[in-house]
Structure formats: structure tokens, C-alpha cells
Amino acid sequence: MLKKKRMPHTYVIIFYIIILSAILTWIIPGGEYVKTLVEKNGTEQTELTFKYVDSNAQTWQVFSALFKGFVKQSGIIVFILMIGGAFWIMNTSRAIDVGIFSFLKFTKKLEKNKFFKKLGVDNIVMVMIMLLFSAFGAIFGMSEETIAFIIILVPLAISMGYDSITGVCLVFVAAGLGFAGAILNPFTIGIAQGIAGIPLFSGIEYRFFCWLVLNIIGFAFILRYAKKVKKNPRASLVYEEDKYWRDRGNKNIESIKYHTPLAGWISYSMILISLIIFSFIFPMTEMKVGNSSSTLPMIPISAVLFAITGLLTLRKSVHFFVLSLLMYTIYFLIVGVMGYQWYIMKIATLFFAMGIFSGIAMNYNPNKIVDLFLAGVKDILSAAMIVGLAGGIIVILEDGKVIDTILYGLSQSMNDLGNIASVGIMYVIQTIINIVIPSGSAKAALTMPILAPFSDLIGISRQATVMAFQFGDGFTNMITPTSPVLIGVLGVAKIPYEKWVRWITPFMIILMILGFLLLIPTVTMQLNGF
DSSP states (O other), X not given: OOOOOOOOOHHHHHHHHHHHHHHHHHHSOOEEEEEEEEEETTEEEEEEEEEEOOOOOOSTHHHHHHHHHHHHTHHHHHHHHHHHHHHHHHHHTTHHHHHHHHHHHXXXXXXXXXXXXXXXXXHHHHHHHHHHHHHHHHHHOOOTTHHHHXXXXXXXXXXXXXXXXXXXXXXXXXXXXXXXXXXXXXXXXXXXXXHHTSOTTTTHHHHHHHHHHHHHHHHHHHHHHHHHXXXXXXXXXXXXXXXXXXXXXXXXXXXXXXXXOHHHHHHHHHHHHHHXXXXXXXXXXXXXXXXXXXXXXXXXXXXXXXXHHHXXXXXXXXXXXXXXXXXXXXXXXXXXXXXXXXXXXXXXXXXXXXXXXXXXXXXXXXHHHHHHHHHHHHHHHHHHHHHHHHHHHHHHHHHTTOHHHHHHHHHGGGTTOOHHHHHHHHHHHHHHHHHHOOOHHHHHHHHHHHHHHHHHHHTOOHHHHHHHHHHHHHGGGGTOTTOHHHHHHHHHHTOOHHHHHHHHHHHHHHHHHHHHHHHTHHHHSXXXXX
């Protein structure tokens, strides 16, 4: 009998891609875009012009790529480690188990209602969760933040009878669909439209329509897969890998002793006093959504709500209080991102504080809290390592000076094409570039100064060019190995990259075709803002 060939490890696959990238630096000539000042209509403007430079072929650098990748992606790596440690402290409290158990009991009650039973309670729950994260992706560009929610939603999906791929879809893929739809995303649409010189967040009506279409098609694909897995769990590509999550969830929930130690009240008092102080420091918060903003007393409101809910949950059990800490952490994540423009450092700090106060509430001594934190870091270390390795791909291509040459060659391919073909080529260009430059902001800064003026020459609106950028930037984030967020998500969820590619490739093909079809009206119809 022939021995079944084992698929390469995710680390091996990424290292192969690093080697391939190094080979490309020997084949593709070096080049770079340089900024030049030109005078147009009496005003000086900056333009990007391409020039060939000496190539910098990569050899031994494939071995230093890991080190440089760690340096390049250090923020996300530390973010993953801090969140892993914090959640391990919370997981040890069994609070999340209690929360999932209570949630499943609630859904069982809903199934007694004929209306909910006909629609499918699980379907309603999953759609609501995905809609929430899709909105976050579309409005404020949620991306790195999804890593923190994987630790919550993958166990929930497993407990509901699904698999880790379904859990990843609930948060990461849903946010990815929203990111591609990008109604008000300041990191992609905001930057791209600003560089293209068109009104900020104009054309929102058609982008909202696109967001709805992407969600309907995407959610239907995910729900169809989830139904298949629930019917036959062994049909899941990650059935064996999910043993890790099943074992974690198989602990007897009935063995949990509901109680509230004095330390729980101490933790509650410390947080409440801090919130009261912050309420005086930040009495009002300007919450921004696109160009719109609203000033609200977000911190004082949270202080009042925490005072009430903390009191009620502690009277019930410390486990429910720890769950309330998780809910308020998510609340402050939203307030921090939309009101104070937080990024991964402050978000990681927020979750770190959640872990520490959870440990205090459970009456853990300082040594136990440290031991649990380190255990969490150890458990999630492989996810952080792979992010650094994936970062090495970008390092090789940047140091080899081939990224700009690839961009220049692609941009020259659009000459003498029709409008539909031209916008399609722009879409393909942005998609290919996203594989080597997964940062939407960086890609907008690099490509829009070139493609926006070019669209004027061939008779395509700059808004259509922005849409091509938007779709090209959004979809491949869910499959490219150069995306540190995707690699981090898969690492946390314990999903091998090669199995993820097998699952998502048909979905990617659907989304890519759908993206092209949605671009056609931008050059064939009179749309508001186009």
C-alpha cells in the first residue's frame, strides 16, 4: 500500500514562497517610483515617475528574512502574544465556557418558537454575528482586531456543532467582506479618494449596494458550508485539527462552582474608580464614522453601566463578572477605534488589562497570573512565529527592488483597451499587487497617483478606479500568505494554511468574478458620484 503523502507544513510553504520571491529578484529588473514636482495650472503638484535602478538580487537573505520579518511585523506579533496570554487567564476562569453554555441554552429556548425554528436559530445567530463584523470592516476597516475575536468565536462555532473554519468565517471572513465593500473605510477608500482628488466618501450609494451584494453571496456560501459540516462533522477539512478545540470544550460544565470571592469585588472597585477618573478626563468623545461625527459622553455612560452590571453579575457569580469584562473590553475597543483612533498597541493594552483584572477577580495570586499569561503566550507562539516568517516575503521583494517594477509593467498593459477591459485590468493589477503589498493604505499611496491620472486619459472616472482598487485590495486579503492578519488568524484558530487555501479557493473565484461584474456598471451607467 502506498504511503499517503503528507502536505507541507505552513512554515514550509511560506519558506518556499520566500525562495521564489528571491528567484524573482534575479529575473525582474530593479526599479522604483520617485516623486517629482510638476507645475499644472499654475500650481505645483507631486507626481510619481518610474525609473529603472540597479537590481539587488537576493541570495543568503532568504535566511535573514525571518529576522527582518519579525522586525517588520513586530507590532502584530506582540499583539498576538499579549492577546493570547490575556485570554488564557480568562479561559482558565471558565467564564467563556459559562457564557457559551448560557448562550446555547438560550438558543435552545428560541427553537421552541415556530418562526425561529423554521428560519433556523443557528442561521439567525451566525448572520447577525457576520453582519456586525462586516459592518465593522466596511465602516472603520476592522482587520487586525479580528485576531482577538477568533479565540471567542471558534470555540462558539465548535460548541454549536460546526468547525474552526466556520468560526473564522463568522469574524475574519465577514470583516473581510465588509473591508472589500468599504462603505466608509478611512484606511482604504478615504486615502484612495483623497489621492485621486475626488470628494471623500463620494459614490457611497453604489458602494453600499456592492456591500449588500457581497454580504448576501458571501453569507449564503458560508451558511451552506456550515450546514454541511453540522450534518456530517467529518466532512470538515479541519476535523482532525479541531480536536484541540473539542478537547478544550469537553470539560464538564456542571463541575463549575459558582461563587464570588472578595477579590472579585476588589477588581470591580478598581475598574469602577478608574472609569470615574477617566469620565472626568474624557467627559465627551467624538465618535467618527466616515465624514460624519457625533460627540457623546461614551466614558461616563460606560462608568454608569459598569457600576450597575458589575454589581448584578458579581451577585450572581464571578464568572458572569469576567464575562462582563469581556463585553466592556469589546465596547472600549469600538470606542477607542472610532473615537480615539486606537491601533494595535492600545488595543493589545486593553486586552492585557482585561486579562489581569480577570485574574484578580478570580482571586489568582500574582505568580499564578504570570504563569497563566506565559502559558497563553506559549500556546499561541506558533501563530506569532508564522506572522514573522510571512513578513519575510515582503522584505525579500522590497530589498530586491522588484515591487515597483512589477507595478510599472502591469500599468503599461492597459494601453489601447476599452473601458470595461481597462477597469478589469486595473482590478487585476490591484489584486496582484495586494499579494505582495497587503497594506491597503500603502497600496493606495503607491498606485493611485499612477492610475488616477491614467484613468482620465482613457475615459474612465476616477471613482471607478477607486472601486477597482477597493475590490482588488479587499478579496485577496483572505488568501494571500503575505497578509500578517490572515496568517495570525489561522495560527490562532489552528488551521493549516494549505487546508484554508483548499477551502477558500472556490469562494475566492466567486468573489473575484462578482467583483468584476460589480465594476461594469461603474463604466457603463450613470451612477451618483461616478
